[in-house]
Amino acid sequence: MVTKEKSADTKARAPSVEVVPPGDPRDRGGPAQPMFMVRDLKKHFPVRGGALNRTVAKVLAVDGVSFEVVKGETLGIVGESGCGKSTLARLLMHLIDITDGELIFDGEEVGVRNGIAMRDFRKAAQMVFQDSYSSLNPRLPVEDSIAYGPRVHGMSKKEAKNLARELLGKVGLRPEVFGPRYPHELSGGQKQRVNIARALAMSPRLVILDEAVSALDKSVEAQVLNLLRHLKRHFNLTYVFISHDLNVVQYISDRVLVMYLGEVVEIGPVDEIYAKPKHPYTRALLKSRLSMDPDERMDEAPITGDPPNPINPPSGCRFHTRCQFAETLCKTVAPKLPEGARPSDHVTACHMYNQTAGHSLFGKVPPAFETPVAEPASSARVAAKA
Amino acid sequence: MTDNAYVARVENLEVKFVSRESTTKAVNGVSFTLKEGEVLSIIGESGSGKSVSMRALMRLLPSKAKIGGEVEVNGKDVLKMSGRELTRMRGKEVSMIFQEPMTALDPVYTVGDQIAETVMRHEGVSKEEGLKRALELLEFVRVPSAERRLKAYPFELSGGLRQRAMIAMALSCRPSLLLADEPTTALDATVQIQVLILLRKLQKEMGMGVIFVTHDLGVAAQIADKVAVMYAGRIVEMGPVRDLLRNPLHPYTQGMLASTVHGQDRNTDIEAIPGSPPDMRNEIRGCAFAPRCKHATELCRTTEPPETSPGEGRAVRCHLVSGMTGAEQDAPAYA
């Protein structure tokens, strides 16, 4: 199945989005078929209230999201709290019912009668959760938590346990030491490694990481990120990496999707988005990153205000309330992502980039950064010192 | 101010949490000083004792905590204060802002009432006067349409506005010392920078001392004058923010900087610090960082490194540094 990889220093992981993993027997649709296609996905949560417990409003948690996940890539999803990225993760995993839209896994639709069987989908797609406290059953030794999935799918007790121990080794935990331990004995980073092992136990092809490193301390975060990169190659995985941390997303992703209030505002290859962000929201997000240089202090916030409440999102473009380029057009007409864009294209849902929309700044949008993007951190200098 | 110019002075602080099963030495000999109008950022990972050290300044610790050492605020010994003196000090001379304002604000009162109540309690003014001050304060922390927000309940505000309301409440009595416990960690990136800039401006305007606890080096770089790095209950390195972040001396600080994801090359591993922090329930011998340090020697594993001062206003606890600068130097604290 999985061939043992040669060494860690194989340089050639070209960050190209057209990369297709070499022959995987589980592959059905062929290299050109996206691993996951999401079409016009919607999730509306009713807000109940009043004496009769009627639906008085709807939270548009995810509202018409479409994108593709190419085989073998890491798609980063960024956005602030309330933008619907965690709901999106659960929708992708089919853990909550979708209100509307289609999910197509390797050519087969998920959650319909003649689509992919739920049992097969549950093996092929796995999820790693954020909160390391509640993500493991406190009453089970961690190896039993890992072995649970394979047991459900009919593996014998002994086999499942062996697999669990093998995976513990793969995620950097000595199996004989950590296997029989209970979660309360492990540190946050160690628990997160167990979570990863549990997802891998199903030999998935797609792993959805929902803020998987956000709760960890920085030094541990780096360890887990390195581990995730190695595992991806080792097990031939495709990642959907959801995070609010722009630096982490930049490091781990091949392509990035930016969400704002339940909608996709921009999607494209990571380097293009980080160097030349188009959407004013993406620009503000990137400018809000804190520099580690005390001489680069900001005196003016890139944008003011908080993200609005998703219960009653603003009309037209949902970002117009905070956008410095907003015009009357933006308040009334909702911009859309251009149709027919390929995964390697850098596209945005903003009137300023749509010739037919009629925004006065079309073709005249000032660049996001006056100076080129900051050099890769002071880490090199620090390392040299040490 | 009194004869000594320090807003806060902590000398050899020790905090132990004692329970039936174990004793956790959360803070182990921490010393620092804070001058008027100075911003000290305490950086550390979870469990490093940074929050506990700060809370000791207000004696806001559970009863099972045993505090030792000296803690002075405005020249007064906090550890010897009576309950009444403590209450008077809290909120008036020293106030605190938290990571999650929802837990610090009372959900059943309006924001205006809560701020007014604090002003009334400490300054003995009328309710009317208190509400007037509350409005001023909300405008002071740049809450848009402050008049309307005065009558809002905490749950009706967004995260950023709640944090501003809490800052307004904390500043209502013009404290000389503000303790901030990761106040921007739970905020979104675009809101975090707004609150940081606001805090910096308010601090300058009011000239108060601030102790800002965070795990994020970027936040410290934005706000701090000096930085103390904590590891396993000790300050391992302290110095002016520029020197410390540009030229870190302790291997832990260096490791923290290197492992913070910050535009590294995507095709190489990040330089992570291996292993995890020690369990504070166990006795630690030698340098607490030695098991994770790539430079560790036999000396590090057996003897705790003394504090040395390798430069103006700097202090490090590392055998490597003391070896380089000469251990005999053994300078006292930083002026």
Added chain:
Amino acid sequence: MSNATTSVPSGLDAGGLDQLSPDVRSYWQMVGFRLRHDPVTLFFGAVILFVILAAIFAPLIAPKDPTLTSMIDRLKPIGYKDYLLGTDELGRDMTSRLIWGARSSLLMGLMPVVFALLIGGALGVIAGYVGGKTNMVIMRIMDVFYAFPSILLAVAISGAMGGGMLNGLISLTIVFIPPMCRIAETATTQVRGLDFVEAARATGGGTGSIIVTHILGNVLAPVFVYASGMVSVSILLASGLSFLGLGVAPPTPDWGLMLSTLRQAIYMNPIVCALPGVAILITSLSFNMVSDGLRQAMDVKL
């Protein structure tokens, strides 16, 4: 993955061995450790054990036949002749009657709680995990029973079905099912929302499998603590039923029944008359104290 090795990839080791205690301690081992170091709970646990042993070995330790009457030795005080604790209104040996009485009292204290735990707990877990309409149907039915005070409900059911031990047992079980169900439902709802249950669903685990592997272990502690507290209530209620003549029928020795029959003699020999009450008090108090100790020992953050 057959040819993959179990070795830890170099440079990716999590380390942290130093912070693990040498022995693996499961939750229940930890609870055991805490209980062993809790003298109060241990003391009252010993009292309960003493009562249970007395009940089991009643035929061996009771000095006399508990139903043997004596017209001469009626209502004798403590220490009269060889009657260690005196005699009752029919001249029966109080010592033997108290020892034998522990049997029915314990039975009536424990069995309804055990049955209610099984039935109510199962209903609660199902209601909590499945949720939706199932939850509503189960919990609304429970609410109907909740509407009556427990002692009234027990009396009403026993009264309708007639006296006797079995009917008393059934009525008490019915009384205890709703609170047990409520506790189990609350605990299950909490656990169900946690990520590890969601993760189990994401691996394709079915309802039954998830309940057995992931829910029960986490729901057991709160439900068990609650149940242990109910034992004392059950003993009191059972005594009450017997006192009213709805529980155990005479001449079977039962603490509640004894209290009832001896009450006429309260002015003649108050100390002897109070003895069954003291037995009830000590036993139910002990169960209460042990329940408190268990709650503390089992208190572990999820």
